[in-house]
Amino acid sequence: MQAGSRPNSTAGPAGSAPGPGGPGAGSGGAGIGPSSPAAGATSTATGATVPVTDPAAGPADAATGATGIATGPEDPIVIVGGGFGGLYTALALAERPPHPPLLLIEPRERFLFLPLLYELLSGELRQWEVAPRYDQLLAGRGIAWLQDRVERIEAPARRLHTRGGHTLRYRRLVIASGGSSTSFGVPGADRHCLGFRSLTDVGRLQALVADLARRRRPLQRLAVVGAGPTGVELACKLADLCAGSAIIELIEQGPRPLPQARAFNREQAELALQRRDVRLRCHTTVVEVEADRLRLRHRPAPDPAGRAAASASPSAGNPSACSPPAGDLAGSDELLTVQGVIWTAGLCFRPPALQPEPSRDRLGRLRCEASLRLQGEDAIFVAGDLAALEAEEGVPLPSSAQVAFQQAPLLAENLRRSLRGEPLQDFHWQDLGEMLSLGRQEASLSSSGLTLAGRAAFRLRQLAYLTRMPGLPHTVRVATGWLADWGR
Numbered sequence: 001m002q003a004g005s006r007p008n009s010t011a012g013p014a015g016s017a018p019g020p021g022g023p024g025a026g027s028g029g030a031g032i033g034p035s036s037p038a039a040g041a042t043s044t045a046t047g048a049t050v051p052v053t054d055p056a057a058g059p060a061d062a063a064t065g066a067t068g069i070a071t072g073p074e075d076p077i078v079i080v081g082g083g084f085g086g087l088y089t090a091l092a093l094a095e096r097p098p099h100p101p102l103l104l105i106e107p108r109e110r111f112l113f114l115p116l117l118y119e120l121l122s123g124e125l126r127q128w129e130v131a132p133r134y135d136q137l138l139a140g141r142g143i144a145w146l147q148d149r150v151e152r153i154e155a156p157a158r159r160l161h162t163r164g165g166h167t168l169r170y171r172r173l174v175i176a177s178g179g180s181s182t183s184f185g186v187p188g189a190d191r192h193c194l195g196f197r198s199l200t201d202v203g204r205l206q207a208l209v210a211d212l213a214r215r216r217r218p219l220q221r222l223a224v225v226g227a228g229p230t231g232v233e234l235a236c237k238l239a240d241l242c243a244g245s246a247i248i249e250l251i252e253q254g255p256r257p258l259p260q261a262r263a264f265n266r267e268q269a270e271l272a273l274q275r276r277d278v279r280l281r282c283h284t285t286v287v288e289v290e291a292d293r294l295r296l297r298h299r300p301a302p303d304p305a306g307r308a309a310a311s312a313s314p315s316a317g318n319p320s321a322c323s324p325p326a327g328d329l330a331g332s333d334e335l336l337t338v339q340g341v342i343w344t345a346g347l348c349f350r351p352p353a354l355q356p357e358p359s360r361d362r363l364g365r366l367r368c369e370a371s372l373r374l375q376g377e378d379a380i381f382v383a384g385d386l387a388a389l390e391a392e393e394g395v396p397l398p399s400s401a402q403v404a405f406q407q408a409p410l411l412a413e414n415l416r417r418s419l420r421g422e423p424l425q426d427f428h429w430q431d432l433g434e435m436l437s438l439g440r441q442e443a444s445l446s447s448s449g450l451t452l453a454g455r456a457a458f459r460l461r462q463l464a465y466l467t468r469m470p471g472l473p474h475t476v477r478v479a480t481g482w483l484a485d486w487g488r
């Protein structure tokens with residue numbers, strides 16, 4: 001899994017503005033399982049039982065605390081968000097019975113293994129492998145699932161409110177609601193750009209690719225904004241999918257792609273982009289997006305170091321290489337006709353409203369102690385991208401599945417310790433290396449002195465992710481499917 005923060009490059013002006021809502025996120029209020037819940041203790045779609053109020057009874061009276069919810073030791077550990085941080089923490093807690101009731105609140109129907117989204121787009125992997133359903137993942141594990149969205153948390157009352165009208169008390173709370181994309185307020189971006197974070201995004205992009213292949217007009221173009229890992233990996237996959245039907249433009253406002261990647265992976269990525277004729281434009285900012293065109297601003301290289309860095313790369317001299325715009329282009333605007341734009345730059349955080357207001361870092365993430373406990377709160381913990389935690393050397397941890405995956409068992413242990421009143425343990429991140437998907441059947445990886453690229457790296461990457469799949473039954477199902485595919 002990547003070490004670097006994911007959408008870590010930006011192609012828009014500095015500053016922030018509300019980006020598109022979490023794409024693909026459900027509307028919440030979908031209820032808890034097939035039948036309407038009764039007030040008090042109720043079952044969810046996964047068969048586990050937790051105390052939940054009846055949404056039909058309306059939201060609880062915040063002033064009197066009249067919630068009709070069980071209180072005390074039977075209140076559940078509630079986990080908000082079923083991504084890498086939340087789901088894997090719930091699974092780690094469930095591994096060691098007896099445990100207090102566990103409730104996962106997540107609006108989507110399916111967990112999404114985001115690092116494999118490119119392979120879902122290309123059809124190299126199937127939806128059930130990359131996006132298993134929560135009811136199947138959690139069945140028989142003693143974890144209840146409420147398909148809803150948490151909107152508000154009252155820390156002093158240990159109580160939360162959902163969009164669907166549920167009010168719940170918790171004994172311990174884990175907030176793992178992750179981040180969402182932001183287009184930095186670039187005019188037209190929210191309206192016209194596709195994202196790449198959800199199943200809906202994948203479906204839209206597949207439809208666009210199929211449309212371009214059908215029309216086969218000359219000079220069809222797709223633009224990918226941001227040459228961080230997501231932008232680079234997506235550009236490679238799209239170039240393979242659109243070969244012969246569209247040109248892929250990769251737009252980056254910085255001097256080079258993958259600024260935080262390891263040297264080997266960056267070199268492999270630059271070569272992969274060149275082989276696919278992806279047009280990499282660095283020092284280029286998207287200033288406006290319209291339905292069928294982009295306004296780009298080419299900027300001169302900010303300093304000689306930037307130029308040196310770009311020209312030292314293996315792509316120097318290649319027409320598709322990322323180099324500062326030459327001569328008359330520098331400092332000018334260009335209109336680029338496009339059939340579609342996919343925005344991958346920028347990550348912002350909009351967790352549920354928390355009272356009292358927590359301390360946040362400049363990205364809006366919640367500041368935590370090394371134990372992952374929210375600063376100033378006894379009963380609230382934070383996991384995954386949303387947790388602002390200083391690494392030992394003072395460098396913030398990357399926003400990555402690798403970090404969230406490592407946090408989960410430690411957080412589960414700290415939740416148990418916190419319930420027993422024991423001292424908590426500190427989280428120490430171990431950088432296990434970095435892997436990139438670089439087109440169909442191609443990848444690059446760099447880990448503890450080992451570097452590998454090409455088809456072997458693609459397989460090794462798949463195997464590494466197999467060991468990270470949520471839960472043994474799903475892992476076995478996926479492994480069986482892959483073995484059958486590879487045997488053909």
Ligand SMILES: Cc1cc2nc3c(=O)[nH]c(=O)nc-3n(C[C@H](O)[C@H](O)[C@H](O)COP(=O)(O)OP(=O)(O)OC[C@H]3O[C@@H](n4cnc5c(N)ncnc54)[C@H](O)[C@@H]3O)c2cc1C
Nearest residue numbers: 001002081083084085114115150177178384385400401402
């Ligand atoms: C395309 C792509 C590829 C990636 N590839 C890699 C990779 O190769 N390696 C790597 O290490 N990292 C990768 N990442 C980053 C990685 O996926 C994230 O760092 C990781 O998912 C963070 O986990 P999380 O649990 O914090 O958030 P998420 O996985 O985003 O999960 C958050 C969950 O919370 C839910 N939620 C949000 N708000 C609420 C609410 N109010 N109430 C209830 N639920 C809510 C959401 O529906 C979501 O399911 C990639 C990211 C993307 C987008």
